[in-house]
Amino acid sequence: MKIALSGYGKMGKTIEKIALGRGHEIVLKISENIEEYNLSEAEIVIDFSIPTVALKNITTCFQNKLPVVSGTTGWLKDYEKAVQVCNEENSGFIYASNFSIGVNLFFELNEKLAKMMDGFKDYSVEIEEIHHTQKLDAPSGTAISLAQQIINNSSKDGWELDKAKENEIPIYAKRIENVPGTHRVSYNSEVDSIEIKHTAHSREGFALGAVIAAEWLFNKKGVYTMKDVLSGLS
Ligand SMILES: NC(=O)C1=CN([C@@H]2O[C@H](COP(=O)(O)OP(=O)(O)OC[C@H]3O[C@@H](n4cnc5c(N)ncnc54)[C@H](OP(=O)(O)O)[C@@H]3O)[C@@H](O)[C@H]2O)C=CC1
Numbered sequence: 398m399k400i401a402l403s404g405y406g407k408m409g410k411t412i413e414k415i416a417l418g419r420g421h422e423i424v425l426k427i428s429e430n431i432e433e434y435n436l437s438e439a440e441i442v443i444d445f446s447i448p449t450v451a452l453k454n455i456t457t458c459f460q461n462k463l464p465v466v467s468g469t470t471g472w473l474k475d476y477e478k479a480v481q482v483c484n485e486e487n488s489g490f491i492y493a494s495n496f497s498i499g500v501n502l503f504f505e506l507n508e509k510l511a512k513m514m515d516g517f518k519d520y521s522v523e524i525e526e527i528h529h530t531q532k533l534d535a536p537s538g539t540a541i542s543l544a545q546q547i548i549n550n551s552s553k554d555g556w557e558l559d560k561a562k563e564n565e566i567p568i569y570a571k572r573i574e575n576v577p578g579t580h581r582v583s584y585n586s587e588v589d590s591i592e593i594k595h596t597a598h599s600r601e602g603f604a605l606g607a608v609i610a611a612e613w614l615f616n617k618k619g620v621y622t623m624k625d626v627l628s629g630l631s
Pocket residue numbers: 403404405406407408409427428429430431445446447448450454467468469470471493494495496497603
């Protein structure tokens with residue numbers, strides 16, 4: 398595939414390495430105003446940029462008939478707008494708050510555990526995420542996805558950073574130098590705790606998942622998720 402990278406920071410550079418290793422070409426590296434670039438050489442775009450530009454970059458690609466795999470977090474209030482433009486332009490789109498295969502397995506576990514724990518009122522649930530100090534958004538997109546899964550499978554009705562109300566899930570966001578991404582969901586009672594945890598050892602898992610998603614999306618139209626991608630792999 399001829400890939401354009403929207404965002405050539407920590408993730409863009411890791412994706413370049415993985416994509417080249419799988420026989421793809423990087424034809425464009427977008428680092429500023431997307432309108433200044435000639436998108437015509439690219440066949441697909443992988444977007445790991447910044448929250449304030451993600452919607453513009455993604456929709457500009459759709460308008461240029463390019464499918465997009467996006468992992469940028471912190472812009473999700475505008476997700477439906479991106480979906481609308483994708484459908485209007487008959488393009489292809491996959492967004493995931495986390496492309497790592499391990500985290501997507503962790504998402505499955507989280508859903509199952511939330512269903513099991515609902516009804517055991519002695520336990521209170523909380524989420525902790527730890528990331529490097531350059532991260533722009535908090536809580537992480539992955540922590541929000543984990544919270545949303547628990548909300549969908551329990552009587553919880555919201556989440557809050559730090560100070561949650563009775564029926565909400567507290568998310569604690571910590572920033573520590575060089576941490577690629579750690580997420581922990583814990584259920585705590587007076588007598589014990591049950592925890593599930595995912596620890597990324599590097600950015601390679603996120604990047605590999607994004608390239609696999611791009612390979613899967615290539616030549617498809619429509620809006621998909623990592624569940625669609627992974628159901629074809631297992
Ligand atoms: N879904 C997933 O699996 C994962 C998601 N992420 C998310 O991906 C995003 C990027 O992460 P990361 O690579 O660590 O962050 P970086 O800050 O290292 O990279 C972001 C890059 O975007 C560039 N940028 C700025 N303006 C534009 C623009 N107009 N168009 C395109 N690029 C632009 C920045 O350039 P400059 O520095 O010059 O401003 C920077 O190089 C974040 O939102 C992060 O949360 C990260 C890991 C995994």
